[in-house]
Amino acid sequence: MSEDPRQWPTGRLLFSVARRIEQDWNAHLATWDLNHAGHPALLHLMGGPLTQREIAARNGVTEQTMSRIVARLERSGYVxxxxxxxxxxxxAVTITDLGRRVAMEAAQFQPAEDxxxxxxxxxxxxxxxxxxxxxVRAQRAEPRTPAEQ
Incomplete structure (x- = not known):
């Protein structure tokens, strides 16, 4: 396979860039003992308590995965x-005052844009x-297959 990105399929290009951004974003979030999975969970909880099932559905992950995410957030004192x-x-999972402050600090627009x-x-x-x-709009408009849910 060519090392020249101009020769790569679009999917490989997207995956390569997304993976690097995810790694950089996780390094940024590590400042608050967060990662790309825990931070969105905190943001969902800003609207009020939710069950792990509800948070999992909003994050597009399994309940088992969300259980691990919530346990980590709980150990950090965020929920x-x-x-x-x-x-x-x-x-019910509830965000703490510390979790609310951290979620807002970590969600600042500019670091993510950079x-x-x-x-x-x-x-x-x-x-x-x-x-x-x-x-994103096209993906939302298409019904998801059972394997994707």
Whole structure:
């Protein structure tokens, strides 16, 4: 396979860039003992307590995966788990004041933009954003297969 990225399939290009951004983003989030999986969970909890199942669905991961993510967030003092007042058989996950502060600090716009737009000028960033928004909308419009859910 060619080492010249111009010869790569689009999927390989996207995966290569996304993987590097994920690594850089995880290094950024490590400042707060977070990663690319835990940070979105905290952001979802900003609206109020949720069950692990609800957080998992919003993050597009399994409940088992979310259980590990929530356990890590709990060890860091960012969330608590208590009986769910809506259903005593379930546990509700609630963000703590520390978790709320950390989620907001880590969510600042500019560091993320800097990580994702390295090497691009303003026009290229705008064009990339337009393409990515179009791709996200197209993916949301297509029904997911059972294997993808």
């Amino acid at each position: 608590t788990r208590d009986d769910d007042p809506r259903d005593r058989r379930r546990r 990580l994702t737009s390295r090497g691009l000028d303003e026009d290229q960033v705008e064009a990339l954003r337009e393409l990515l928004v179009a791709m």
